Amino acid sequence: MSEVKLSAETRTEFGKGAARRIRRDNKVPGVLYGHGSDPLHLTLPGHELLLALRTSNVLIALDIDGKSNELAIPKSVQRDPIKGFLEHVDLQLVKRGETVSVEIPVQAEGELAPGGYLLEYVLDALPVEAEATHIPESVTVSVEGLEAGASILAKDIALPSGTKLGVDGETVVLQVLAAQAEEPAAEGEGEEAAEA
Numbered sequence: 001m002s003e004v005k006l007s008a009e010t011r012t013e014f015g016k017g018a019a020r021r022i023r024r025d026n027k028v029p030g031v032l033y034g035h036g037s038d039p040l041h042l043t044l045p046g047h048e049l050l051l052a053l054r055t056s057n058v059l060i061a062l063d064i065d066g067k068s069n070e071l072a073i074p075k076s077v078q079r080d081p082i083k084g085f086l087e088h089v090d091l092q093l094v095k096r097g098e099t100v101s102v103e104i105p106v107q108a109e110g111e112l113a114p115g116g117y118l119l120e121y122v123l124d125a126l127p128v129e130a131e132a133t134h135i136p137e138s139v140t141v142s143v144e145g146l147e148a149g150a151s152i153l154a155k156d157i158a159l160p161s162g163t164k165l166g167v168d169g170e171t172v173v174l175q176v177l178a179a180q181a182e183e184p185a186a187e188g189e190g191e192e193a194a195e196a
Contacts (some may be wrong), residue, residue, distance in 0.1 A: 003060075004051075004058055004061065005060055006063070009061065010065055021139060023087070024041050028088065029041070029044075030089040031088075034094070041109065049086060056137060057073055057074075057102065057136070059073060060072045071095065073102065074091055077090075085158060097131060099185055101166050102129075104136050104138055106173055107140045108174060110143045110144030111143075111174060112143055112147070113145050114180040115147065116146060116178075117146070117148050118178075119174060119175075121171045122173055123154075123171070123173045126167070127167045128165060136160045137158070148177060153169060154171040155169030157192065
């Protein structure tokens with residue numbers, strides 16, 4: 001698991017106007033919370049944070065005002081729906097050795113059996129519990145040769161050591177569906193459409 005170091009500054013200005021000013025300076029407003037401490041409002045470097053968030057469940061080592069160092073994982077990221085830039089981030093304080101609940105991406109590998117089958121991701125991310133500094137980046141599941149009706153359950157997925165399922169083992173994660181052909185138009189419908 002990757003650990004990224006970021007410098008952060010505490011902020012005392014709140015509200016939409018303050019958030020706009022922060023974003024104009026290429027920075028992102030955020031909140032650090034957890035372990036029963038009061039939420040700490042931060043300003044984070046925009047570009048570095050954007051690069052860090054490309055890795056799911058990245059561990060962020062925060063240097064806050066050059067005085068204190070804290071470890072955190074992203075819990076909620078808000079992006080502009082049109083331009084995609086970061087608007088706000090919520091970070092959860094973690095400690096080395098602590099178990100945290102996160103969702104890790106599920107990736108399928110292999111080819112389905114011949115026959116035009118479709119693979120449906122019922123869950124595209126698997127809830128797990130893992131040690132904060134050893135969160136897996138993803139899990140890979142083989143779908144080689146599976147046919148319609150086949151399902152892969154959460155309990156069927158091999159997890160790295162020290163990682164436990166955060167959902168019921170009987171939860172369906174992936175399933176194979178038969179591709180459905182479109183029904184031909186009934187006679188007369190096409191002619192009516194052509195006349196109109």
